[in-house]
Amino acid sequence: MSGVQNNPALFDFHPTAAKARSTTTFVDNMRLPVHGWFRYSAGFSAQWAADLIRESDASRVLDPFAGSGTTVVAAEECGVRGIGVDVHPFVSRIGRAKLAWRADVDGYVTRANAVLARVELERPVTLPKAPLIAKCFPDEHSLTDLLRVRDAIEELRVGDDIDELLWLTFVSIIRACSPAGTAQWQYVLPNKTKSRVAEPYSAFSARAAIFAADMRAMQSAAHSSPEGVYIEGDARTLDGVPDGWADLIVTSPPYANNFDYADATRLEQSFLGEIDGWGDLRPLRKKLMKSATQHMGGWDPSESLDSDLVEPIRDELTAVFGRLNAMRKEKAGNKAYDLMIAGYFLDSAQIWHALRRASGDGVKVCYVVGDSAPYGIHVPVERWLGDLAVSAGFKSWSFEKVRDRNTKWKNRKHTHPLHEGRLWIEG
Secondary structure, X not given: OOOOOOOHHHOOOOOHHHHHOOOOOOHHHHHOOOHHHOOOOOOOOHHHHXXXXXXXXXXXXXXXXXXXXXXXXXXXXXXXXXXXXXXXXXXXXXXXXXXXXXXXXXXXXXXXXXXXXXXXXXXXXXXOOOHHHHHXXXXXXXXXXXXXXXXXXXXXXXXXXXXXXXHHHHHOOOHHHOOEEEOOOOOEEEEEEOOOOOOHHHHHHHHHHHHHHHHHHHHHHHOOOOOOEEEEOOOOOOOOOOOOOEEEEEEOOOOOOOOOHHHOOXXXXXXXXXXXXXXXXXXXXXXOOOOOHHHOOOOOOHHHHOOHHHHHHHHHHHHHHHHHHHHHHHOOOOOOHHHHHHHHHHHHHHHHHHHHHHEEEEEEEEEEEEOEOHHHOOEOHHHHHHHHHHHOOOOEEEEEEEEEEOOOOOOOOOOOOEEEEEEEXXX
């Protein structure tokens, strides 16, 4: 086995304040300026990221799975340069919109008021075709009002950053205006209802006030900081990130736990008319890191198992692949976990090589990650990732467990104990 496991004494990069923070939850971010503009459950703590950036004394921070922009905004708060990369177009747009907090606040407020003035005209609207919208918005009057806000924002676009801020203001209220329940990981549950449902015009007005207050707070605190950069791109190549650029990498990759990131914003994308149904997400799934069985259609596992990139873990990966393949034939659901695991680690190997190219000597890396046990077959994710990182040219790795998972309730698929933590990489 390459690298070093569970021996923090060999590493000088375990910042004290950052360790004290809760790393693996986005919930606390909802109380923070800008970070709370859109709740993206797959994120991590912005305050933890900021502590890590400050204590590392970094000047250039990279996040290859930028999501809704937590790391890049935290870098701006710390006065350092940040680049975020994400392949999901809708989520990338959210991240870029957050970086528009430097826009003229009074201009934003004026334009938000113009949106509310236009919706009072009560013009006809075109209903989205997606069946999901009818399920999630049974009140036709509320749905019509929400669509009028959507249309007013589009009609008043002038091609500047405020356009994107208004778009995000609207996107952030869509779920609040639906009585449909939402699962922990943002899946929509039309058969469950919420006790409180927001009225569209009031919700938009209230969110606009929050955005304006947050913009003023950020402009007061971080007005002179370098502007962050958000690239819609693939972590496996990191096109657009200069060679040797990063001296700190802070990220949380998709876990190998079968969560379909393409589906996470299906409600919002359906409401905006970007997709009409679940099947329309197929092109996006082909772009995403292979972390869900829905991403594996037509993929040949030999692409991974025969690749030189997975050489450090090939024997173990092949053995786990075989066990999952055999188990799959016994299960009624026929979930392609075997393909998912093979694809996940080939993608991970490609990502480590891209990160090595984009980072300088002495780079520090913190990967927030959890292990996996599809069909109850354990996959030592952090160890395999660490070995792949060393094979890509990084020097060594260690893992620091933050919390246990799968302990409070009985998983429908397995009862194998899991954990989550920080994979530290030295470059």
